[in-house]
Amino acid sequence: MDASKLTIENVAKKFGEVIAVDRVNLSVKPGEFMALLGPSGCGKTTLLRLIAGLEKLDEGSIRLGNQVIDDMSPKDRNVAMVFQEFALYPHMTVFNNMKLPLKNRGYSKDKINEKIHWATKLMDIEDLLDRIPAQLSGGQKQRAALGRAIVREPKIFLLDEPLANLDAKLRAKMRVELKKLQRKLQVTTVFVTHDQVEAISMGDRIAVMKSGKIKQTGSSKDLYYHPSDKFVAGFIGSPSMNFFEGELLEKGEKIIIDTGDFTFPLSAEIAGIVIKKMHGSKLILGIRPENIHVNVSKKGLIVAEIEGVEPLGFETFLHLKFDNNLAVARTSAKTEFSVGKKINISFYEDAIHLFDGKTEEALGG
Numbered sequence: 043m044d045a046s047k048l049t050i051e052n053v054a055k056k057f058g059e060v061i062a063v064d065r066v067n068l069s070v071k072p073g074e075f076m077a078l079l080g081p082s083g084c085g086k087t088t089l090l091r092l093i094a095g096l097e098k099l100d101e102g103s104i105r106l107g108n109q110v111i112d113d114m115s116p117k118d119r120n121v122a123m124v125f126q127e128f129a130l131y132p133h134m135t136v137f138n139n140m141k142l143p144l145k146n147r148g149y150s151k152d153k154i155n156e157k158i159h160w161a162t163k164l165m166d167i168e169d170l171l172d173r174i175p176a177q178l179s180g181g182q183k184q185r186a187a188l189g190r191a192i193v194r195e196p197k198i199f200l201l202d203e204p205l206a207n208l209d210a211k212l213r214a215k216m217r218v219e220l221k222k223l224q225r226k227l228q229v230t231t232v233f234v235t236h237d238q239v240e241a242i243s244m245g246d247r248i249a250v251m252k253s254g255k256i257k258q259t260g261s262s263k264d265l266y267y268h269p270s271d272k273f274v275a276g277f278i279g280s281p282s283m284n285f286f287e288g289e290l291l292e293k294g295e296k297i298i299i300d301t302g303d304f305t306f307p308l309s310a311e312i313a314g315i316v317i318k319k320m321h322g323s324k325l326i327l328g329i330r331p332e333n334i335h336v337n338v339s340k341k342g343l344i345v346a347e348i349e350g351v352e353p354l355g356f357e358t359f360l361h362l363k364f365d366n367n368l369a370v371a372r373t374s375a376k377t378e379f380s381v382g383k384k385i386n387i388s389f390y391e392d393a394i395h396l397f398d399g400k401t402e403e404a405l406g407g
């Protein structure tokens with residue numbers, strides 16, 4: 043088996059009463075870029091530290107290839123971690139920071155220089171080699187920390203929000219660079235972020251975490267089109283999916299969802315699937331902003347008031363107000379909209395997502 047395959051099985055970690063990581067299962071293929079996405083405090087850093095060996099597991103097991111690494115010291119794991127608050131040695135120059143892990147591995151002086159040259163060129167920090175961390179900006183520190191991680195050519199990269207402190211432009215550039223670098227080096231990578239755009243644009247697959255648990259793992263398309271629950275649905279996509287609480291009702295021959303703001307008829311096929319999976323009569327209807335169609339002139343069944351207009355150049359976000367709910371629609375910038383006006387909206391059944399009112403799990407269909 044490939045020694046750079048990472049397998050995490052039933053891993054749990056508590057800090058006193060706080061369950062930081064709650065029986066997590068995750069498998070990262072050799073060379074894969076796995077983005078670990080979730081809100082602050084959901085356990086991302088703790089999971090990385092468990093993989094790196096900086097925290098001890100309470101339960102479960104972690105393997106690299108076939109080897110169980112649970113009791114291995116961090117330095118024997120051949121795992122490189124770039125921390126959220128970059129851990130460069132403060133009294134050492136960038137050059138010496140990068141040299142240390144190589145020296146510890148017994149590389150020759152020439153080889154060390156060659157590797158550092160290669161890594162600093164990739165990271166665009168060639169001019170900073172003689173500076174100590176206190177003389178660097180946040181972004182430069184981050185790139186130096188990344189450089190130090192890559193010179194070691196580890197089996198696994200663990201990157202904890204490595205782009206968080208960069209300005210928007212450098213961040214966008216580094217996203218592309220880092221991804222390119224990872225492809226080239228083919229290093230199995232776990233990349234932590236709370237930014238869904240970053241996770242989607244960089245991850246081969248994405249694991250979405252909440253309260254210590256992994257809620258769903260999949261490609262960006264899986265998560266976008268088939269979210270397993272309301273949390274994942276709301277977390278992936280910007281602006282977020284709109285949600286309307288509703289009730290499933292029989293109206294004559296038809297099955298409809300009544301949200302209080304509008305009713306939405308379901309086809310017999312979808313109604314059949316939904317009814318089988320539901321725990322009660324309450325459900326949540328989700329619709330992404332780009333799937334709300336605004337019909338300026340036509341008369342529609344769903345009426346909303348324009349509460350705000352957010353023009354972004356190539357498109358416009360419309361903030362809509364219903365009796366009970368708010369929603370955002372993404373529309374073409376070509377049409378002029380004015381605040382306070384009523385408009386008709388519509389959406390297709392194949393674009394809606396339905397979630398159980400109690401468990402918030404996807405009802406499929």
Ligand SMILES: Nc1ncnc2c1ncn2[C@@H]1O[C@H](COP(=O)(O)OP(=O)(O)OP(=O)(O)O)[C@@H](O)[C@H]1O
Nearest residue numbers: 057060061062081082083084085086087088089236
């Ligand atoms: N050493 C510690 N002692 C006590 N509690 C801790 C410790 N480290 C983490 N925690 C708690 O464990 C939970 C998970 O923390 P963790 O740092 O893993 O979150 P995170 O997802 O990385 O968040 P962020 O996005 O803010 O960095 C939090 O509730 C945190 O307060």
Ligand SMILES: [Mg+2]
Nearest residue numbers: 086087088126
């Ligand atoms: Mg963290």
